[in-house]
Amino acid sequence: MRVSTRGDYASRALLSLALHDSASVPTSVRDIAERTGLPQPYLEQILLALKGAGLVRSKRGVGGGYVLARPPEMITLAQIVSAVDGPIVAGEFGEPHANGACDHEGQCVLLDFWAQVGEKMREHLSSFTLADMVDKVRGVAPAPEPPALSGAARSSVR
Numbered sequence: 008m009r010v011s012t013r014g015d016y017a018s019r020a021l022l023s024l025a026l027h028d029s030a031s032v033p034t035s036v037r038d039i040a041e042r043t044g045l046p047q048p049y050l051e052q053i054l055l056a057l058k059g060a061g062l063v064r065s066k067r068g069v070g071g072g073y074v075l076a077r078p079p080e081m082i083t084l085a086q087i088v089s090a091v092d093g094p095i096v097a098g099e100f101g102e103p104h105a106n107g108a109c110d111h112e113g114q115c116v117l118l119d120f121w122a123q124v125g126e127k128m129r130e131h132l133s134s135f136t137l138a139d140m141v142d143k144v145r146g147v148a149p150a151p152e153p154p155a156l157s158g159a160a161r162s163s164v165r
Contacts, residue, residue: 014088017053018140019043021062021087025079025137026144033065033072053091060090079137085129087137095132097124 023042024034036054040047054073057063062082063073075082089095098121 010088011092013053013056013091016043016045016050017057017087017091018084019045020050020053021057021075021082021137022140022144024063024073024075025082025141031074033070033074035072038072056091057087060086062086062090075137079141082137083133084135084140085132088132095125095129097121097128 020039020043023039027034027042036047036051039045039054040050043050054063054065058065058073061076064076065071065073085095
């Protein structure tokens with residue numbers, strides 16, 4: 008899986024809102040863009056997608072801007088990436104066939120493996136919340152450990 012620029016920018020924007028405790032006071036797109044170094048026009052599009060996914064709310068007019076729609080503990084990295092990039096999958100391979108309906112040698116087995124890889128990616132990204140990221144930025148929590156590889160996976164990486 009490769010996280011797109013949109014996924015990265017969305018994560019950075021929401022982390023900025025969480026770091027500045029924007030639950031009550033809206034933050035303008037311009038302020039978010041300045042704090043994060045993200046291009047404002049692109050950020051506006053991303054925030055609209057995050058709003059559509061229910062991750063942020065907006066307020067119009069003077070003093071308007073964006074606030075988190077939920078506490079940072081309730082927003083996962085998987086939700087953020089999915090909001091702007093769509094479903095988290097290993098690839099566009101389709102669903103595993105049922106009842107032995109494979110057309111090509113090994114196809115069903117590989118489709119099942121790719122589905123499992125996508126599920127592991129979703130689980131891993133779901134294990135990180137905005138609150139976790141805030142804690143890491145503030146030095147309250149250690150950086151995440153890379154996932155442990157099984158013996159077979161370790162030997163194939165070498």
